[in-house]
Amino acid sequence: MRPGSRGPPGGKNGPKLLPLLLAAAITCPVQAQHDDDRWRSARERLVAEHLVPQGISDSLTLAAMRAVPRHEFVPADQRLHAYENAPLPIGHGQTISQPVVVALMTQLVRPRAGMRVLEVGTGSGYQAAVLAQTGARVWTIEIFRVLAEEASARLARLGYRNVAVRHGDGYAGWPEAAPFDAIVVTAGADSIPPALIEQLAPGGRLVMPVGDPLLDQQLVLVEKDEAGRAVSRRLVPVRFVPLLRGER
Numbered sequence: 231m232r233p234g235s236r237g238p239p240g241g242k243n244g245p246k247l248l249p250l251l252l253a254a255a256i257t258c259p260v261q262a263q264h265d266d267d268r269w270r271s272a273r274e275r276l277v278a279e280h281l282v283p284q285g286i287s288d289s290l291t292l293a294a295m296r297a298v299p300r301h302e303f304v305p306a307d308q309r310l311h312a313y314e315n316a317p318l319p320i321g322h323g324q325t326i327s328q329p330v331v332v333a334l335m336t337q338l339v340r341p342r343a344g345m346r347v348l349e350v351g352t353g354s355g356y357q358a359a360v361l362a363q364t365g366a367r368v369w370t371i372e373i374f375r376v377l378a379e380e381a382s383a384r385l386a387r388l389g390y391r392n393v394a395v396r397h398g399d400g401y402a403g404w405p406e407a408a409p410f411d412a413i414v415v416t417a418g419a420d421s422i423p424p425a426l427i428e429q430l431a432p433g434g435r436l437v438m439p440v441g442d443p444l445l446d447q448q449l450v451l452v453e454k455d456e457a458g459r460a461v462s463r464r465l466v467p468v469r470f471v472p473l474l475r476g477e478r
């Protein structure tokens with residue numbers, strides 16, 4: 231450039247950069263929409279190829295599984311696997327459960343709009359979001375402080391205002407918010423914590439993995455009748471991480 235001549239606005243890359251920036255501004259929303267469509271299609275495939283064939287038939291549960299963006303609940307390096315029917319690591323030796331198991335537990339407790347639901351084992355917050363997507367109000371407890379804080383922020387960012395997250399040991403339940411119409415425990419133990427049975431409302435349903443995960447762990451459904459009698463049934467073999475005690 232000759233001395234005294236005016237340079238391009240924005241320095242020597244100006245004229246080339248401006249059209250590029252404009253192009254990016256125009257294409258980004260389109261790209262985002264395209265990505266949303268791809269994730270939505272992946273969820274549809276998950277429902278059609280895995281959930282329905284494996285016996286998930288409750289329409290509210292299926293609608294929730296179609297709606298909740300599981301890819302937002304997994305670590306960035308796991309996103310491409312978000313809609314495989316598999317558990318995935320979320321840190322601290324913990325996992326986000328397999329989608330069919332999330333759907334089965336949801337279907338078993340039959341959450342509906344306005345119902346009060348307790349979850350023990352928030353993890354990523356995905357199961358809580360699926361429960362909340364049905365219109366239920368959800369209270370969820372996580373023993374790892376970091377996971378509880380991350381899940382709380384994630385659920386708020388995604389607009390789940392009907393979920394309360396607490397850091398603590400869910401063995402004792404959430405007495406101040408009890409009784410609950412449904413309780414979902416997403417970690418396994420030898421037996422069901424008595425406080426959880428106490429906090430289940432008459433007519434309520436609780437689901438939890440019970441038994442040794444390496445030998446014989448089963449998903450157990452507890453139904454409390456209107457007179458307050460609890461009856462439990464072993465349903466299917468599962469393999470969950472253990473219900474821990476104390477605070478982390």
Ligand SMILES: C[S@@+](CC[C@H](N)C(=O)[O-])C[C@H]1O[C@@H](n2cnc3c(N)ncnc32)[C@H](O)[C@@H]1O
Nearest residue numbers: 326351352353354356357372373399400473474
């Ligand atoms: C299989 S993961 C749950 C996955 C989770 N529901 C999700 O959707 O990502 C089990 C979770 O239970 C938590 N946990 C284990 N023992 C607990 C306890 N006593 N109270 C609360 N959370 C507990 C673990 O830290 C872990 O995050």
